[in-house]
Amino acid sequence: VSDDRMAQRRRSWWGWGWEDQAIQGDELAGLAAVLAERFQRPPATVVDPVEPASIELPRPRVELPAALAHLGSADPLDRVRHGHGAAFRELVRALYGDVPRVPDLVVRPTSAADVARVLGWCTDARVACVPWGGGTSVVGGVTPPEGPCVSLDLERLDAVLEVDEVSLAAHLQGGLMGPAIERALEPSGLTFRHFPQSWEFSTLGGWIVTRAGGHFATGPTHIDDLVEAIGAETPTGRWDSRRLPASGAGPSPDRWLLGSEGTLGVVTDAWVRLQRRPRSRAQATVAFPSLVAGLGAVRAIVQDGLAPANARLLDPVEAALAGAAPPDGDATVLVLGFEAPEAPLDAPMARALELIGDHGGVVRDGPSFRRGDRTGTAQGGAGAWRQAFLRGPYLRDAVARLGGVAETFETATTWDRAAALVSDLRDTAERAARSVCGDALVAVRTTHAYVDGVAPYVTVIAPGPEGVAAGPARGRAQAAAWDEVKQAVSEAIDAAGATITHHHAVGRDHRPWYDRQRPDPFARALRSARRELDPAGVLGQGLLVDRVADPATSAPPTDPERRDPTA
Numbered sequence: 001v002s003d004d005r006m007a008q009r010r011r012s013w014w015g016w017g018w019e020d021q022a023i024q025g026d027e028l029a030g031l032a033a034v035l036a037e038r039f040q041r042p043p044a045t046v047v048d049p050v051e052p053a054s055i056e057l058p059r060p061r062v063e064l065p066a067a068l069a070h071l072g073s074a075d076p077l078d079r080v081r082h083g084h085g086a087a088f089r090e091l092v093r094a095l096y097g098d099v100p101r102v103p104d105l106v107v108r109p110t111s112a113a114d115v116a117r118v119l120g121w122c123t124d125a126r127v128a129c130v131p132w133g134g135g136t137s138v139v140g141g142v143t144p145p146e147g148p149c150v151s152l153d154l155e156r157l158d159a160v161l162e163v164d165e166v167s168l169a170a171h172l173q174g175g176l177m178g179p180a181i182e183r184a185l186e187p188s189g190l191t192f193r194h195f196p197q198s199w200e201f202s203t204l205g206g207w208i209v210t211r212a213g214g215h216f217a218t219g220p221t222h223i224d225d226l227v228e229a230i231g232a233e234t235p236t237g238r239w240d241s242r243r244l245p246a247s248g249a250g251p252s253p254d255r256w257l258l259g260s261e262g263t264l265g266v267v268t269d270a271w272v273r274l275q276r277r278p279r280s281r282a283q284a285t286v287a288f289p290s291l292v293a294g295l296g297a298v299r300a301i302v303q304d305g306l307a308p309a310n311a312r313l314l315d316p317v318e319a320a321l322a323g324a325a326p327p328d329g330d331a332t333v334l335v336l337g338f339e340a341p342e343a344p345l346d347a348p349m350a351r352a353l354e355l356i357g358d359h360g361g362v363v364r365d366g367p368s369f370r371r372g373d374r375t376g377t378a379q380g381g382a383g384a385w386r387q388a389f390l391r392g393p394y395l396r397d398a399v400a401r402l403g404g405v406a407e408t409f410e411t412a413t414t415w416d417r418a419a420a421l422v423s424d425l426r427d428t429a430e431r432a433a434r435s436v437c438g439d440a441l442v443a444v445r446t447t448h449a450y451v452d453g454v455a456p457y458v459t460v461i462a463p464g465p466e467g468v469a470a471g472p473a474r475g476r477a478q479a480a481a482w483d484e485v486k487q488a489v490s491e492a493i494d495a496a497g498a499t500i501t502h503h504h505a506v507g508r509d510h511r512p513w514y515d516r517q518r519p520d521p522f523a524r525a526l527r528s529a530r531r532e533l534d535p536a537g538v539l540g541q542g543l544l545v546d547r548v549a550d551p552a553t554s555a556p557p558t559d560p561e562r563r564d565p566t567a
């Protein structure tokens, strides 16, 4: 895309990504027809998003002091955009102009010192502060709490401060988004190589505090392993850890901030580990007679010491949705890929295919080998899968506009329980979605593979509740339908002893199950840490642990701080 066109591009205010990339026109009509046929319903009428200027907002309840006034914005569209994140429940309501809470102001600091000053003012004035990276939280992490509140948008903390080509590390500000990081590193032949699906619109600070997962299947792909040191502002002082390749000195300060979801401080910058850009790539697409056989092969591959960049196992529905298999196929498909800076990949690919053969896998495409800098040149099943991966978020918006429900959930478990969990989750999601929406399409894939376990990821597409006229009530009904499915699958995840999230974070939506998952003494320690760092409780209201001890911590949420404020 040319610079001119880039300059004119507009972000969607209610849904995902660029407005010019949205599914519309014939493509949207085609999708409506496909869903109508699949769900045996008349084609849905397309709903257009309301004009954001028509949304009535309460007057701002707070005013910044003169010294900070230049950082604040009370612009209505700015406030509306910062009133919701990217969970289906939020975007389907925003589509109809139903944004129940907006921040009083959006504040854009230009330096760490500004962040400290804003936190100081929030503390004195008792104003809640919601750090905002890209607003791509899918778990209600950026939903404004009740009461006076500012959204602390970190987009101006977007500098690459230093690149250390000796140690292969870079010092980056927390508001940098994925493309800007990679553009800055390209001349040195280095890459951060952290590519969550939301990469284009999410930030380094957001990744760190949500423990984001990149799209590579193995190796250092969780942000946890890519961070060398973190700098943050807390309401009671600056937090800087030391740059170290590894350390045995007590509990890790970085690990405290990783996953802290904005409750302990605002990440202003971090030193991150870099890699040389891969120039050697290999790929193959394989079919298995069953998901269980495919899981066996992926386990054999990682337990043999191989570290494929891609090892996504797609069940037949997912493979068809992604265009990696014919629509009526019944094979489970493995999209397998290896990457290295320069090394030839024939040997690891050959060994992986041998293990795949042992588990009944049959090669459909490849193996093929490429050299060169260009990414995104995958062919066959891998190419189709990559395109579908990039279009997925736009598809979710389109289904919302057609009155349907489309959302994903994810988890991780050990190999001994993997096959049973996947089958249980598929059945539970399908049963719940059919009972609420009358029909459902449930697609399962695995995203990450470890020596001791795997991360399953499930997409649910359903026709949505019938008989509700288009308008805010329809948006609420679509959101409520998903909430029922989410409740059922979250209970199933918890009952199986799996994690409530592998990489989407806890936010508001996962709180009840996170509360059961984490040890109680840990919750007490975290609560104390919050009180120590943020005595006025301005950060992260309603997230991770309540500031006031709830003696029955494993009970369903009753504390008003924890309840979903938008319900």
Ligand SMILES: Cc1cc2nc3c(=O)[nH]c(=O)nc-3n(C[C@H](O)[C@H](O)[C@H](O)COP(=O)(O)OP(=O)(O)OC[C@H]3O[C@@H](n4cnc5c(N)ncnc54)[C@H](O)[C@@H]3O)c2cc1C
Residues within 6 Å of the ligand: 016, 085, 086, 130, 131, 132, 133, 134, 135, 136, 137, 138, 141, 142, 154, 174, 175, 195, 196, 197, 198, 201, 202, 203, 204, 205, 206, 207, 208, 209, 210, 211, 212, 213, 214, 215, 261, 262, 263, 265, 266, 267, 268, 393, 503, 504, 505
């Ligand atoms: C289409 C789509 C695809 C996605 N794919 C992935 C994926 O592949 N992998 C993955 O891990 N996640 C994924 N996500 C979820 C989301 O992108 C991640 O959680 C991401 O890390 C959030 O980053 P952000 O900058 O948008 O943070 P935000 O959404 O703005 O904030 C998330 C949380 O972090 C806090 N926060 C943000 N910045 C800071 C900071 N600098 N300091 C302190 N607190 C802060 C916020 O207050 C909030 O609690 C996806 C989301 C969408 C919508």
